[in-house]
Amino acid sequence: MECSREQFLANLAASGLLSAADVTALERTVPPDNRPLTGTDLAQFLVRRGKLTAFQASHVLHGKTQGLVFGDYVILDKLGHGGMGAVLKARHRGMDRVVAVKRILSTQLKSPDAVQRFHREVKAAARLTHPNIVIAYDAGQHAGVHYLVMEYVEGQDLATLVQHHGQLPVLQAVQCVLQAARGLEYAHAQGVIHRDIKPSNLLLSTSGVVKILDMGLARIDHDVEQAGAHHVATLTETGQVMGTCHYMAPEQILDTHEADHRSDIYSLGCTLYQLVTGQPPYAGRTRMQVLLAHRDAAIPSLQADRSDVSQVLDAIFQRMVAKRPDARYQSMNEVIAALESYLVHCQEATQYQGEEGDDVGSTTSALQRLAQYVNQTQTGTTAPPPAVLDETQAMQSDVDTHGASHRASPPRTRTRPPFPRRLVLILSAAILVLLVVNAVVLFLNRRPASDRTARGGSDPESSSLGSGPSSGVTEPGKSTAPGFGVQRRARSAEWQAARKETDAKAKTLADEQRFGEAIQQYESLPVQAHDTILRELVNEAVTELKTRAAQAYGEIETRTRQLLAENKFAEARAQLQPLVERFGIAEHVAAANALLSEIAAAELAAAPKEPPAPPQPSPEELAAQQALERQRQLEARYAEAIKPVETLAAGWDFARAAEEIDAIHFGEEELAARLAQRRDELRRMHELKQKIIAAVNKADPPFR
Incomplete structure (x- = not known):
């Protein structure tokens, strides 16, 4: 049943969004014959004028007026659900600031632990003010509902980004992790450990800034918050695992209280792996298998899973996700230093190879372009820019050779993609085509003037209120077909x-x-x-x-x-x-x-703590192990026997070194061949030495 105009006005007044007088004053700006007749028409009119959002209009039409004004906040839209409650987009009436309001779910209010977790999130968020952490503005309780007011950030979380767009370019993934590490370093300094770092809790804003979300699992460090130590401990005494299994440190799996700042480092390393490869580091058919893999499985290699990852970055990742906390980086400062050093090496490697383009500082701008591109594709306004990847690809060369006297391949010339020039030309052509198509469509769909004035006028506002195949409220700025009539009802x-x-x-x-x-x-x-x-x-x-x-x-x-x-x-x-x-x-x-x-x-x-029996090697593996052990023994024998010879050679006494090597004998064929090769080298070096001495003696004038 369609909502009447009178009922809509009554609902609107009850909601606290607008009064009937406000609506009447607004309607006076429209000719009488073109004013909305039904509740649906009026809702669409107010949305087009920017007085209501579609979310608000729908709730008012259905009589769901409670909660649209929440204390000092006017609810604009629903953003989604977090682990603890609904997240809403809202505007503060006094400050006219758009924020995100997190309200604990009504079904959770009956759980004291849930309320305690929510208050812990509030307390943790209140301590943190950092560019890479979502800011908490306010917290409280209204009409029995607990809420936290946070900074509203336009962007997308990294899990969704990877899910929809695939693995990130390596340098952009490193930049994301580096920014998150800076935020976590600040949080750790304030005594706050996140304990649930994962891609879905890292938001990439449209300005290219990574912000850490959801402090709902954060623990206040006991050394910093002595007064609340017992209270924090009791929250997890029931044996709950706090965190997400694909990113959880081994020590956190068995005992949440063992999780310290190094557990966040481990989780951030797992996050780096997923950003680079598109999947978490450990997999399993069950949760148990994943948890056991974190504890027992070999650490995967980034290089093995993605060829353009350098040994330097792979080594950083391996240390971040070491099984034992004392084998990892011991602070986020160390992680930051390692990642920044990696980026500097990338810049130096790029400059040494003679490639043109921006330095590593451009990675931040590339990250910003990536975020803006994702935001635009969500609204369907752009096509993928090919240069986002290409502009950083040259920096992803093997930077491990940078410190070894530049043992790199000959300088190569990079063909830089013609961005944005080519993209501008493509977009310009596309826009021109769209304009021509729109002109043709408008010409073919022109209606007689009598149809356009069926309601007694041709006012653009009235001709769009009841448009479309339904009684839908149209968002501001979206044009619709004219008429309130039979077509819409049908x-x-x-x-x-x-x-x-x-x-x-x-x-x-x-x-x-x-x-x-x-x-x-x-x-x-x-x-x-x-x-x-x-x-x-x-x-x-x-x-x-x-x-x-x-x-x-x-x-x-x-x-x-x-x-x-x-x-x-x-x-x-x-x-x-x-x-x-x-x-x-x-x-x-x-x-x-x-x-x-x-x-x-x-x-x-x-489960019993006895370790499983080690697997027995196969005959092939056993033979390979024996061959390797024999090779090690031969190498040790050769090194010990040749040591006096190499000492003489180091002093340029090649003649005595050759005599000394003649006294060495090996029964093994491979050692004998190696010894003969070294004997020939020493004799040639002796001959070269004699030639040098003769040349010096014949010099005129003589060397002094």
Whole structure:
């Protein structure tokens, strides 16, 4: 049933967003015949005038007025869900500043531990003010809801970036990790350990700045926060694994309290691996296998997985993810120094090879261009710039040879891609084509003047209010077809029929707890870009499904934790495995995977500590080992026997060295051949020495 104009105005007043007087004053700017008639028309009118967002308009149309004004903050849109609660885009009324508001989920309020974790996040965030950390502006409680107000950053997290665009150019990946390391170094200095560093918690802003997100797992260091030491300890006494298994340090798996700043270094190293290769360093079919791999498996090689990674960067990565904390870098300052030194080596290697272009400082600008390109592709306004990768490729040469007297290949000339000139030409041609196509479409679709004035006027505002195939609210700046009439109602009826069929399918799927498939049913409904109300209707249905899924997950989690407390690991896994397979909602699947990690860690801690028997070598491996040992013994014998000879040779006494070597005899053929080769070298060196002496003696005038 369509919302009436009167009901919409009543809902709008109740929401606190606008008063009826404000709306009336705004409508007076439009000719009377063109003023909106229905609630949907009025909602679209206010969105086009910038007085409401589509999110707000949809909520007001459906009577969901509570929470749109949250204390001093006006909610503009929903950004997503974090591990603890919803994240909303909002504007502070007094300061007119756009912020991100994180509200703890209402379903979590019944859990004291959840509230404590939320307050810990607030406390940790309040200590940190750094360019590479999302700033916390405010925190509090409103109408029984806890919230944290943070800096709103336009950008994309690195996990999503890699998922959608693939592995990053090596230098840009290093820059991302370097910026994160600087933020973490500051946090560590303030006594805050993050404990959940991963690509999804690193946000790349459109200005090319990496900012650390989600301090929800952060621990206040006991040495800095003595008063809260016992309180912090009790938060994880239940054996929960705090962190994400693909990036978790081995010591953090067995005991969260063992995690110190070096655990963040380990997680940052795992993050570097994923940015460069597109996948986490360790894989497994189960959480247990991944956790065991962090502890027992050999550290993978960046060079083996990606050929353009140098030995220098591979060595930095290997040290960051060493199994033992004391084998890693001991501070983020050391990590920063290593990464900065690597970038300097890249610059010097590039300059030595005679390549033109920017220095390593251009990596930051390349990172900024990458972030801007990602932001533009999300809005469909650009094509991939080919130069983002090419501009840094020359710096990714093997910098390991830089310090060895420049033992590099001959200088090579890099053909720098014609960016941005070529891109400008391509874009200019594309824009010209689009303009011609638009002109043709407009000409073919011109309507008679009588149609354009069917509502008694041709005001542009009135001709766009009821446009499109539905009663959708149109975002500001988006043009739509004219008319409030029959065409819109017919298309709306057609859409409602499709919606009814979708409701039935989605209900069946939801009853089977296949919430992801149910959501896909709604998302597959035909909704044009400008039909904002229809899009919001779909969003409302999706939100209801997500709420139902959250309730179902809460019940499953409660049963699982009861089984975990009883050390019934198999039964606990059996509760979660169907959820992972059928729920289809990333948020709950991630939470279930995290809980599976807890189960795996608890099972690992309870398992016998006897190490498994080492595997027996195959006959081929045994033969190879024996051959290697024999070679080592021969090498040791040769080195010991030749030592007096080499001492004489070092003093240029080649004649005596040759006599000395004649006294050495080996029964092994390979040693005898090697000895004969060295004897010939010494004799030639003796002859050369005699020639030099003769030449000196014959010099005229003689050398003095």
